[in-house]
Amino acid sequence: KQRNHHEPEFLQAVQEVAETVIPYISTQEIYDGKNILLRMVEPERVVSFRVNWVDDSGEIQVNRGYRIEMNSAIGPYKGGLRFHPSVNLSILKFLAFEQVFKNSLTTLPMGGGKGGSDFNPKGKSDNEIMRFCQAFMSELFRHIGPNTDVPAGDIGVGGREIGYLFGMYKKLRNEFTGVLTGKGASWGGSLIRPEATGYGNVYFAQNMLATKNDSFEGKIVTISGSGNVAQFAAEKAIELGAKVVTLSDSSGYIYDEEGINTEKLEFVMDLKNVRRGRIHEYVEKYPNATFVKGEKPWTVKCDIALPCATQNELDGDAAKALIANGCTCVSEGANMPSTPEAIEAFHANGILFAPGKASNAGGVAVSGLEMSQNSLRYNWTREEVDAKLKQIMADIHASCAKYGTNDDGSIDYVRGANIAGFVKVADAMLAQGVV
Numbered sequence: 009k010q011r012n013h014h015e016p017e018f019l020q021a022v023q024e025v026a027e028t029v030i031p032y033i034s035t036q037e038i039y040d041g042k043n044i045l046l047r048m049v050e051p052e053r054v055v056s057f058r059v060n061w062v063d064d065s066g067e068i069q070v071n072r073g074y075r076i077e078m079n080s081a082i083g084p085y086k087g088g089l090r091f092h093p094s095v096n097l098s099i100l101k102f103l104a105f106e107q108v109f110k111n112s113l114t115t116l117p118m119g120g121g122k123g124g125s126d127f128n129p130k131g132k133s134d135n136e137i138m139r140f141c142q143a144f145m146s147e148l149f150r151h152i153g154p155n156t157d158v159p160a161g162d163i164g165v166g167g168r169e170i171g172y173l174f175g176m177y178k179k180l181r182n183e184f185t186g187v188l189t190g191k192g193a194s195w196g197g198s199l200i201r202p203e204a205t206g207y208g209n210v211y212f213a214q215n216m217l218a219t220k221n222d223s224f225e226g227k228i229v230t231i232s233g234s235g236n237v238a239q240f241a242a243e244k245a246i247e248l249g250a251k252v253v254t255l256s257d258s259s260g261y262i263y264d265e266e267g268i269n270t271e272k273l274e275f276v277m278d279l280k281n282v283r284r285g286r287i288h289e290y291v292e293k294y295p296n297a298t299f300v301k302g303e304k305p306w307t308v309k310c311d312i313a314l315p316c317a318t319q320n321e322l323d324g325d326a327a328k329a330l331i332a333n334g335c336t337c338v339s340e341g342a343n344m345p346s347t348p349e350a351i352e353a354f355h356a357n358g359i360l361f362a363p364g365k366a367s368n369a370g371g372v373a374v375s376g377l378e379m380s381q382n383s384l385r386y387n388w389t390r391e392e393v394d395a396k397l398k399q400i401m402a403d404i405h406a407s408c409a410k411y412g413t414n415d416d417g418s419i420d421y422v423r424g425a426n427i428a429g430f431v432k433v434a435d436a437m438l439a440q441g442v443v
Protein backbone atom coordinates (compact mmCIF):
# COMPACT_ATOMS: atom_id res chain seq x y z
CA LYS A 9 0.00 0.00 0.00
CA GLN A 10 2.80 2.35 0.92
CA ARG A 11 4.63 1.80 -2.34
CA ASN A 12 1.50 2.46 -4.44
CA HIS A 13 -0.39 4.94 -2.24
CA HIS A 14 -0.82 7.37 -5.14
CA GLU A 15 -2.55 4.73 -7.30
CA PRO A 16 -6.16 4.43 -6.04
CA GLU A 17 -7.59 2.28 -8.85
CA PHE A 18 -4.68 -0.15 -8.60
CA LEU A 19 -5.10 -0.41 -4.82
CA GLN A 20 -8.84 -0.99 -5.26
CA ALA A 21 -8.24 -3.89 -7.68
CA VAL A 22 -5.54 -5.44 -5.47
CA GLN A 23 -7.62 -5.09 -2.31
CA GLU A 24 -10.56 -6.92 -3.88
CA VAL A 25 -8.30 -9.82 -4.83
CA ALA A 26 -6.38 -9.83 -1.54
CA GLU A 27 -9.57 -10.00 0.54
CA THR A 28 -10.53 -13.29 -1.09
CA VAL A 29 -7.15 -14.81 -1.95
CA ILE A 30 -5.29 -14.24 1.35
CA PRO A 31 -7.77 -16.34 3.39
CA TYR A 32 -7.38 -19.09 0.76
CA ILE A 33 -3.56 -18.93 0.81
CA SER A 34 -3.60 -19.33 4.57
CA THR A 35 -5.26 -22.75 4.13
CA GLN A 36 -2.76 -23.95 1.49
CA GLU A 37 0.66 -25.01 2.73
CA ILE A 38 2.35 -24.84 -0.71
CA TYR A 39 1.92 -21.07 -0.89
CA ASP A 40 2.96 -20.47 2.71
CA GLY A 41 5.94 -18.13 3.08
CA LYS A 42 6.41 -17.71 -0.68
CA ASN A 43 5.17 -14.10 -0.90
CA ILE A 44 3.33 -15.00 -4.08
CA LEU A 45 0.74 -12.20 -3.94
CA LEU A 46 3.45 -9.68 -3.07
CA ARG A 47 5.31 -10.74 -6.22
CA MET A 48 2.13 -10.63 -8.31
CA VAL A 49 1.33 -7.02 -7.46
CA GLU A 50 4.71 -5.81 -8.74
CA PRO A 51 4.75 -5.55 -12.56
CA GLU A 52 7.57 -7.50 -14.19
CA ARG A 53 8.25 -4.44 -16.34
CA VAL A 54 6.76 -0.96 -16.91
CA VAL A 55 7.60 1.01 -20.03
CA SER A 56 6.70 4.69 -20.30
CA PHE A 57 7.55 6.71 -23.37
CA ARG A 58 7.06 9.98 -25.24
CA VAL A 59 4.75 10.03 -28.24
CA ASN A 60 5.31 12.99 -30.58
CA TRP A 61 2.98 13.57 -33.48
CA VAL A 62 1.86 16.43 -35.71
CA ASP A 63 -1.84 17.42 -35.76
CA ASP A 64 -3.79 18.63 -38.80
CA SER A 65 -2.97 22.26 -38.08
CA GLY A 66 0.75 21.49 -38.14
CA GLU A 67 1.24 21.76 -34.38
CA ILE A 68 3.47 19.23 -32.60
CA GLN A 69 1.58 17.29 -29.93
CA VAL A 70 3.14 15.34 -27.07
CA ASN A 71 1.43 12.41 -25.34
CA ARG A 72 2.58 9.78 -22.90
CA GLY A 73 2.56 6.11 -23.87
CA TYR A 74 2.77 3.09 -21.55
CA ARG A 75 2.99 -0.67 -21.54
CA ILE A 76 2.66 -2.60 -18.27
CA GLU A 77 4.09 -6.12 -18.58
CA MET A 78 2.54 -7.51 -15.44
CA ASN A 79 3.02 -11.26 -15.34
CA SER A 80 4.34 -13.81 -17.86
CA ALA A 81 4.21 -16.97 -15.73
CA ILE A 82 1.71 -18.77 -17.96
CA GLY A 83 2.30 -17.16 -21.37
CA PRO A 84 3.27 -13.99 -23.27
CA TYR A 85 1.91 -10.74 -21.84
CA LYS A 86 -1.55 -10.14 -23.27
CA GLY A 87 -3.97 -7.26 -22.79
CA GLY A 88 -5.45 -4.23 -24.46
CA LEU A 89 -4.34 -0.71 -25.24
CA ARG A 90 -6.50 2.18 -23.98
CA PHE A 91 -6.48 5.65 -25.55
CA HIS A 92 -8.30 8.01 -23.20
CA PRO A 93 -7.29 11.30 -21.52
CA SER A 94 -7.75 9.69 -18.08
CA VAL A 95 -5.06 7.08 -18.72
CA ASN A 96 -2.32 7.00 -16.07
CA LEU A 97 -0.17 4.41 -14.30
CA SER A 98 -2.78 3.65 -11.65
CA ILE A 99 -5.49 2.84 -14.19
CA LEU A 100 -3.20 0.76 -16.39
CA LYS A 101 -1.77 -1.16 -13.43
CA PHE A 102 -5.26 -1.99 -12.18
CA LEU A 103 -6.20 -3.19 -15.65
CA ALA A 104 -2.97 -5.20 -16.03
CA PHE A 105 -3.41 -6.81 -12.61
CA GLU A 106 -7.01 -7.81 -13.41
CA GLN A 107 -5.81 -9.11 -16.77
CA VAL A 108 -3.45 -11.62 -15.15
CA PHE A 109 -6.35 -13.33 -13.35
CA LYS A 110 -8.73 -13.02 -16.27
CA ASN A 111 -6.30 -14.56 -18.74
CA SER A 112 -5.61 -17.38 -16.33
CA LEU A 113 -9.38 -18.05 -16.11
CA THR A 114 -9.74 -18.38 -19.90
CA THR A 115 -7.85 -21.73 -19.76
CA LEU A 116 -5.53 -20.39 -22.52
CA PRO A 117 -1.77 -19.80 -22.15
CA MET A 118 -1.62 -16.00 -21.77
CA GLY A 119 0.16 -13.81 -19.24
CA GLY A 120 -1.17 -10.35 -18.35
CA GLY A 121 -0.38 -6.87 -19.59
CA LYS A 122 -2.03 -3.56 -20.46
CA GLY A 123 -1.02 -0.32 -22.07
CA GLY A 124 -2.17 2.83 -23.75
CA SER A 125 -1.88 6.57 -23.79
CA ASP A 126 -3.48 9.75 -22.44
CA PHE A 127 -4.21 10.64 -26.08
CA ASN A 128 -7.84 11.74 -26.58
CA PRO A 129 -9.23 10.31 -29.83
CA LYS A 130 -12.47 12.35 -29.60
CA GLY A 131 -12.80 14.87 -32.40
CA LYS A 132 -9.56 13.78 -34.10
CA SER A 133 -9.49 13.30 -37.87
CA ASP A 134 -8.76 9.90 -39.36
CA ASN A 135 -5.33 11.14 -40.43
CA GLU A 136 -4.55 12.34 -36.92
CA ILE A 137 -5.57 8.95 -35.51
CA MET A 138 -3.26 7.26 -38.02
CA ARG A 139 -0.32 9.53 -37.27
CA PHE A 140 -0.77 9.05 -33.54
CA CYS A 141 -0.96 5.25 -33.87
CA GLN A 142 2.19 5.24 -36.01
CA ALA A 143 4.05 7.44 -33.54
CA PHE A 144 2.90 5.25 -30.63
CA MET A 145 4.06 2.08 -32.39
CA SER A 146 7.40 3.61 -33.38
CA GLU A 147 8.40 3.09 -29.73
CA LEU A 148 6.14 0.22 -28.62
CA PHE A 149 7.46 -2.13 -31.32
CA ARG A 150 10.71 -2.57 -29.37
CA HIS A 151 8.90 -4.10 -26.44
CA ILE A 152 6.34 -6.43 -28.03
CA GLY A 153 6.28 -9.48 -30.30
CA PRO A 154 4.13 -12.54 -30.98
CA ASN A 155 5.99 -14.58 -28.32
CA THR A 156 6.64 -11.70 -25.92
CA ASP A 157 3.71 -9.36 -25.60
CA VAL A 158 0.57 -9.21 -27.75
CA PRO A 159 -1.59 -6.07 -27.30
CA ALA A 160 -5.25 -5.72 -28.35
CA GLY A 161 -7.94 -3.01 -28.22
CA ASP A 162 -9.71 -1.39 -25.26
CA ILE A 163 -11.42 1.98 -24.75
CA GLY A 164 -10.59 4.21 -27.74
CA VAL A 165 -8.78 1.43 -29.59
CA GLY A 166 -10.92 -0.55 -32.04
CA GLY A 167 -10.45 -2.13 -35.46
CA ARG A 168 -9.32 1.11 -37.12
CA GLU A 169 -6.57 1.77 -34.57
CA ILE A 170 -5.38 -1.87 -34.53
CA GLY A 171 -5.02 -1.58 -38.33
CA TYR A 172 -2.79 1.49 -38.14
CA LEU A 173 -0.76 0.01 -35.27
CA PHE A 174 -0.30 -3.29 -37.11
CA GLY A 175 0.70 -1.55 -40.35
CA MET A 176 3.46 0.36 -38.54
CA TYR A 177 4.72 -2.71 -36.66
CA LYS A 178 4.90 -4.68 -39.90
CA LYS A 179 6.83 -1.91 -41.60
CA LEU A 180 9.33 -1.50 -38.77
CA ARG A 181 9.98 -5.23 -38.24
CA ASN A 182 9.50 -6.36 -41.83
CA GLU A 183 7.46 -9.34 -40.66
CA PHE A 184 3.82 -10.39 -40.75
CA THR A 185 3.09 -11.95 -37.37
CA GLY A 186 0.28 -12.14 -34.86
CA VAL A 187 1.67 -9.32 -32.72
CA LEU A 188 -1.72 -7.67 -32.16
CA THR A 189 -5.19 -9.15 -31.89
CA GLY A 190 -8.43 -7.64 -33.08
CA LYS A 191 -7.05 -7.49 -36.61
CA GLY A 192 -9.29 -7.36 -39.70
CA ALA A 193 -10.60 -10.71 -40.91
CA SER A 194 -8.65 -10.54 -44.19
CA TRP A 195 -5.28 -9.88 -42.51
CA GLY A 196 -5.06 -12.31 -39.63
CA GLY A 197 -8.04 -11.40 -37.48
CA SER A 198 -10.36 -13.96 -35.92
CA LEU A 199 -14.04 -14.07 -36.72
CA ILE A 200 -16.15 -13.22 -33.63
CA ARG A 201 -13.31 -11.17 -32.04
CA PRO A 202 -15.27 -7.87 -32.33
CA GLU A 203 -18.32 -9.56 -30.80
CA ALA A 204 -16.46 -11.65 -28.22
CA THR A 205 -16.48 -9.49 -25.08
CA GLY A 206 -20.14 -8.52 -25.36
CA TYR A 207 -21.32 -11.98 -26.42
CA GLY A 208 -19.15 -13.63 -23.78
CA ASN A 209 -20.62 -11.40 -21.08
CA VAL A 210 -24.13 -12.45 -22.04
CA TYR A 211 -23.08 -16.13 -22.21
CA PHE A 212 -21.65 -15.82 -18.70
CA ALA A 213 -24.88 -14.21 -17.44
CA GLN A 214 -26.80 -17.05 -19.12
CA ASN A 215 -24.75 -19.53 -17.09
CA MET A 216 -25.49 -17.60 -13.89
CA LEU A 217 -29.22 -17.40 -14.67
CA ALA A 218 -29.30 -21.14 -15.45
CA THR A 219 -28.32 -21.87 -11.81
CA LYS A 220 -31.75 -20.39 -10.97
CA ASN A 221 -33.47 -22.10 -13.92
CA ASP A 222 -33.82 -18.69 -15.51
CA SER A 223 -32.87 -17.10 -18.86
CA PHE A 224 -32.77 -13.84 -20.86
CA GLU A 225 -36.14 -14.56 -22.48
CA GLY A 226 -38.56 -11.69 -21.80
CA LYS A 227 -36.16 -9.89 -19.44
CA ILE A 228 -35.63 -6.12 -19.32
CA VAL A 229 -31.93 -5.31 -19.63
CA THR A 230 -30.09 -2.06 -18.92
CA ILE A 231 -26.70 -1.56 -20.55
CA SER A 232 -24.21 1.27 -20.05
CA GLY A 233 -21.76 2.34 -22.73
CA SER A 234 -22.32 2.27 -26.46
CA GLY A 235 -18.91 1.12 -27.64
CA ASN A 236 -17.62 -2.27 -28.68
CA VAL A 237 -18.63 -4.22 -25.59
CA ALA A 238 -22.04 -2.57 -25.10
CA GLN A 239 -23.06 -2.99 -28.75
CA PHE A 240 -22.46 -6.72 -28.89
CA ALA A 241 -23.82 -7.38 -25.40
CA ALA A 242 -27.00 -5.69 -26.65
CA GLU A 243 -26.99 -7.71 -29.87
CA LYS A 244 -26.76 -11.05 -28.06
CA ALA A 245 -29.28 -10.10 -25.35
CA ILE A 246 -31.79 -9.09 -28.06
CA GLU A 247 -31.15 -12.36 -29.92
CA LEU A 248 -31.93 -14.27 -26.72
CA GLY A 249 -35.32 -12.56 -26.41
CA ALA A 250 -34.51 -9.80 -23.92
CA LYS A 251 -35.66 -6.19 -24.17
CA VAL A 252 -32.65 -3.84 -24.00
CA VAL A 253 -33.85 -0.41 -22.87
CA THR A 254 -30.71 1.71 -22.32
CA LEU A 255 -27.30 2.59 -23.77
CA SER A 256 -25.02 5.44 -22.71
CA ASP A 257 -21.82 7.38 -23.25
CA SER A 258 -19.93 9.84 -21.10
CA SER A 259 -22.56 12.54 -21.70
CA GLY A 260 -25.62 10.58 -20.50
CA TYR A 261 -27.94 7.69 -21.33
CA ILE A 262 -30.83 6.98 -23.66
CA TYR A 263 -33.94 5.17 -22.44
CA ASP A 264 -36.14 3.42 -24.99
CA GLU A 265 -39.11 1.86 -23.24
CA GLU A 266 -40.15 0.01 -26.41
CA GLY A 267 -36.75 -1.68 -26.54
CA ILE A 268 -33.73 -1.21 -28.76
CA ASN A 269 -34.44 -3.75 -31.51
CA THR A 270 -32.06 -5.02 -34.18
CA GLU A 271 -32.81 -2.16 -36.57
CA LYS A 272 -32.26 0.47 -33.87
CA LEU A 273 -29.04 -1.23 -32.81
CA GLU A 274 -27.81 -1.11 -36.40
CA PHE A 275 -28.41 2.65 -36.29
CA VAL A 276 -26.33 2.87 -33.08
CA MET A 277 -23.49 0.83 -34.62
CA ASP A 278 -23.37 3.10 -37.63
CA LEU A 279 -23.62 6.19 -35.41
CA LYS A 280 -20.76 5.12 -33.12
CA ASN A 281 -18.46 3.14 -35.42
CA VAL A 282 -18.79 4.93 -38.76
CA ARG A 283 -20.07 8.44 -38.08
CA ARG A 284 -18.41 8.59 -34.63
CA GLY A 285 -21.37 10.50 -33.20
CA ARG A 286 -22.86 10.79 -29.70
CA ILE A 287 -25.57 8.59 -28.17
CA HIS A 288 -28.03 11.50 -27.71
CA GLU A 289 -28.48 11.48 -31.51
CA TYR A 290 -30.54 8.30 -30.96
CA VAL A 291 -33.52 10.34 -29.74
CA GLU A 292 -33.45 12.51 -32.86
CA LYS A 293 -33.92 9.35 -34.91
CA TYR A 294 -36.30 7.64 -32.43
CA PRO A 295 -38.28 10.44 -30.70
CA ASN A 296 -40.18 8.04 -28.44
CA ALA A 297 -36.94 7.47 -26.55
CA THR A 298 -35.53 9.94 -24.03
CA PHE A 299 -32.00 11.19 -23.38
CA VAL A 300 -31.03 11.75 -19.75
CA LYS A 301 -28.07 14.09 -19.69
CA GLY A 302 -25.17 13.50 -17.31
CA GLU A 303 -26.75 10.45 -15.66
CA LYS A 304 -26.09 6.71 -15.68
CA PRO A 305 -28.83 4.19 -16.49
CA TRP A 306 -29.00 2.43 -13.08
CA THR A 307 -32.24 4.01 -11.89
CA VAL A 308 -34.18 2.45 -14.77
CA LYS A 309 -36.31 -0.56 -13.82
CA CYS A 310 -34.70 -3.77 -15.10
CA ASP A 311 -34.19 -7.48 -14.44
CA ILE A 312 -30.58 -7.65 -15.62
CA ALA A 313 -27.90 -4.94 -15.69
CA LEU A 314 -24.79 -5.10 -17.89
CA PRO A 315 -22.32 -2.29 -17.08
CA CYS A 316 -20.17 -2.03 -20.24
CA ALA A 317 -18.58 1.47 -20.16
CA THR A 318 -15.79 2.04 -17.63
CA GLN A 319 -14.42 1.58 -14.09
CA ASN A 320 -16.38 2.75 -11.03
CA GLU A 321 -19.48 3.69 -13.05
CA LEU A 322 -21.84 1.83 -10.68
CA ASP A 323 -21.59 2.94 -7.04
CA GLY A 324 -23.34 1.91 -3.82
CA ASP A 325 -26.37 4.16 -4.41
CA ALA A 326 -26.74 2.88 -7.98
CA ALA A 327 -26.59 -0.70 -6.70
CA LYS A 328 -29.31 0.05 -4.15
CA ALA A 329 -31.48 1.60 -6.87
CA LEU A 330 -31.05 -1.49 -9.06
CA ILE A 331 -31.93 -3.81 -6.19
CA ALA A 332 -34.98 -1.72 -5.19
CA ASN A 333 -36.21 -1.90 -8.80
CA GLY A 334 -36.07 -5.70 -8.82
CA CYS A 335 -32.82 -6.33 -10.69
CA THR A 336 -31.54 -9.84 -9.90
CA CYS A 337 -28.46 -10.21 -12.09
CA VAL A 338 -25.47 -7.93 -12.77
CA SER A 339 -22.77 -9.10 -15.18
CA GLU A 340 -19.82 -6.78 -15.75
CA GLY A 341 -18.78 -6.19 -19.36
CA ALA A 342 -16.42 -3.36 -18.39
CA ASN A 343 -13.42 -3.74 -16.08
CA MET A 344 -14.22 -2.96 -12.42
CA PRO A 345 -17.38 -0.92 -13.17
CA SER A 346 -18.83 -1.69 -9.72
CA THR A 347 -17.37 0.04 -6.67
CA PRO A 348 -16.63 -2.03 -3.52
CA GLU A 349 -19.82 -0.59 -1.94
CA ALA A 350 -21.89 -1.75 -4.91
CA ILE A 351 -20.43 -5.28 -4.76
CA GLU A 352 -21.15 -5.41 -1.03
CA ALA A 353 -24.79 -4.45 -1.69
CA PHE A 354 -25.14 -7.09 -4.43
CA HIS A 355 -23.72 -9.80 -2.16
CA ALA A 356 -25.87 -8.75 0.81
CA ASN A 357 -29.02 -9.00 -1.33
CA GLY A 358 -28.38 -12.31 -3.09
CA ILE A 359 -27.93 -10.73 -6.53
CA LEU A 360 -26.20 -12.89 -9.15
CA PHE A 361 -23.07 -10.77 -9.57
CA ALA A 362 -20.23 -11.49 -12.01
CA PRO A 363 -16.95 -9.53 -11.77
CA GLY A 364 -15.47 -8.43 -15.09
CA LYS A 365 -12.42 -10.64 -14.81
CA ALA A 366 -14.77 -13.61 -15.23
CA SER A 367 -17.65 -12.24 -17.29
CA ASN A 368 -15.73 -10.09 -19.78
CA ALA A 369 -12.96 -12.64 -20.37
CA GLY A 370 -14.55 -13.65 -23.69
CA GLY A 371 -12.72 -10.85 -25.49
CA VAL A 372 -9.25 -11.92 -24.48
CA ALA A 373 -10.23 -15.57 -24.89
CA VAL A 374 -11.00 -15.02 -28.57
CA SER A 375 -7.80 -12.95 -28.80
CA GLY A 376 -6.05 -16.10 -27.57
CA LEU A 377 -7.85 -18.04 -30.28
CA GLU A 378 -6.71 -15.42 -32.79
CA MET A 379 -3.10 -16.05 -31.68
CA SER A 380 -3.61 -19.80 -32.15
CA GLN A 381 -5.03 -19.28 -35.63
CA ASN A 382 -2.11 -16.98 -36.54
CA SER A 383 0.38 -19.63 -35.39
CA LEU A 384 -1.46 -22.26 -37.39
CA ARG A 385 -1.80 -19.91 -40.37
CA TYR A 386 -5.39 -21.09 -40.53
CA ASN A 387 -8.84 -19.60 -39.85
CA TRP A 388 -11.69 -21.19 -38.00
CA THR A 389 -15.30 -20.48 -39.03
CA ARG A 390 -17.66 -18.17 -37.14
CA GLU A 391 -19.49 -21.18 -35.76
CA GLU A 392 -16.28 -22.83 -34.57
CA VAL A 393 -15.04 -19.72 -32.78
CA ASP A 394 -18.46 -19.00 -31.26
CA ALA A 395 -18.72 -22.58 -29.98
CA LYS A 396 -15.25 -22.30 -28.40
CA LEU A 397 -16.21 -18.96 -26.82
CA LYS A 398 -19.39 -20.43 -25.34
CA GLN A 399 -17.45 -23.37 -23.94
CA ILE A 400 -14.80 -21.11 -22.42
CA MET A 401 -17.45 -18.96 -20.71
CA ALA A 402 -19.10 -22.12 -19.34
CA ASP A 403 -15.69 -23.34 -18.10
CA ILE A 404 -15.02 -20.00 -16.39
CA HIS A 405 -18.42 -20.26 -14.74
CA ALA A 406 -17.53 -23.76 -13.54
CA SER A 407 -14.18 -22.52 -12.14
CA CYS A 408 -15.99 -19.75 -10.24
CA ALA A 409 -18.40 -22.34 -8.84
CA LYS A 410 -15.51 -24.64 -7.85
CA TYR A 411 -13.82 -22.03 -5.65
CA GLY A 412 -16.75 -19.75 -4.86
CA THR A 413 -19.66 -21.96 -3.78
CA ASN A 414 -20.95 -20.95 -0.35
CA ASP A 415 -22.30 -23.33 2.31
CA ASP A 416 -25.87 -22.44 1.29
CA GLY A 417 -25.18 -23.40 -2.34
CA SER A 418 -25.07 -19.84 -3.69
CA ILE A 419 -21.96 -18.78 -5.64
CA ASP A 420 -19.65 -15.93 -4.71
CA TYR A 421 -18.30 -15.24 -8.21
CA VAL A 422 -15.78 -12.67 -6.92
CA ARG A 423 -14.13 -15.17 -4.59
CA GLY A 424 -14.40 -17.96 -7.15
CA ALA A 425 -12.83 -15.97 -9.99
CA ASN A 426 -10.03 -14.56 -7.84
CA ILE A 427 -8.97 -17.90 -6.38
CA ALA A 428 -9.31 -19.87 -9.62
CA GLY A 429 -7.29 -17.21 -11.49
CA PHE A 430 -4.69 -17.09 -8.71
CA VAL A 431 -4.05 -20.83 -8.40
CA LYS A 432 -2.91 -21.38 -11.99
CA VAL A 433 -0.55 -18.38 -12.03
CA ALA A 434 0.78 -19.06 -8.52
CA ASP A 435 1.54 -22.69 -9.32
CA ALA A 436 3.44 -21.66 -12.47
CA MET A 437 5.41 -19.06 -10.51
CA LEU A 438 6.30 -21.62 -7.84
CA ALA A 439 7.46 -24.10 -10.50
CA GLN A 440 9.63 -21.47 -12.22
CA GLY A 441 11.43 -20.38 -9.04
CA VAL A 442 12.26 -16.90 -7.80
CA VAL A 443 12.99 -15.06 -11.07
Ligand code: NDP
Nearest residue numbers: 162163164205233234235236237257258317318342343371
Ligand atom coordinates in the same frame (compact mmCIF):
# COMPACT_ATOMS: atom_id res chain seq x y z
P1 NDP B 1 -15.14 1.70 -26.45
O1 NDP B 1 -14.14 2.78 -26.55
O2 NDP B 1 -15.57 0.98 -27.67
O3 NDP B 1 -16.46 2.23 -25.71
C1 NDP B 1 -16.40 2.78 -24.44
C2 NDP B 1 -17.77 3.27 -24.05
O4 NDP B 1 -17.77 3.61 -22.68
C3 NDP B 1 -18.21 4.51 -24.81
O5 NDP B 1 -19.58 4.52 -24.93
C4 NDP B 1 -17.70 5.61 -23.90
O6 NDP B 1 -18.39 6.84 -24.05
C5 NDP B 1 -17.99 5.02 -22.54
N1 NDP B 1 -17.06 5.59 -21.57
C6 NDP B 1 -15.70 5.54 -21.62
N2 NDP B 1 -15.16 6.22 -20.59
C7 NDP B 1 -16.19 6.71 -19.89
C8 NDP B 1 -16.29 7.49 -18.73
N3 NDP B 1 -15.20 7.90 -18.08
N4 NDP B 1 -17.53 7.79 -18.27
C9 NDP B 1 -18.65 7.36 -18.94
N5 NDP B 1 -18.61 6.63 -20.05
C10 NDP B 1 -17.42 6.30 -20.51
O7 NDP B 1 -14.52 0.67 -25.38
P2 NDP B 1 -14.92 -0.86 -25.11
O8 NDP B 1 -16.35 -1.08 -25.35
O9 NDP B 1 -13.90 -1.69 -25.79
O10 NDP B 1 -14.60 -0.97 -23.54
C11 NDP B 1 -15.59 -0.76 -22.54
C12 NDP B 1 -15.17 -1.43 -21.25
O11 NDP B 1 -15.00 -2.84 -21.47
C13 NDP B 1 -13.84 -0.96 -20.65
O12 NDP B 1 -13.92 -1.03 -19.24
C14 NDP B 1 -12.85 -2.00 -21.15
O13 NDP B 1 -11.69 -2.08 -20.33
C15 NDP B 1 -13.71 -3.25 -21.05
N6 NDP B 1 -13.26 -4.38 -21.83
C16 NDP B 1 -13.13 -4.30 -23.20
C17 NDP B 1 -12.75 -5.40 -23.92
C18 NDP B 1 -12.71 -5.38 -25.41
O14 NDP B 1 -12.54 -6.47 -26.00
N7 NDP B 1 -12.87 -4.26 -26.08
C19 NDP B 1 -12.38 -6.66 -23.26
C20 NDP B 1 -12.64 -6.69 -21.85
C21 NDP B 1 -13.03 -5.56 -21.18
P3 NDP B 1 -17.63 8.10 -24.70
O15 NDP B 1 -17.59 7.80 -26.16
O16 NDP B 1 -18.46 9.26 -24.34
O17 NDP B 1 -16.25 8.15 -24.08
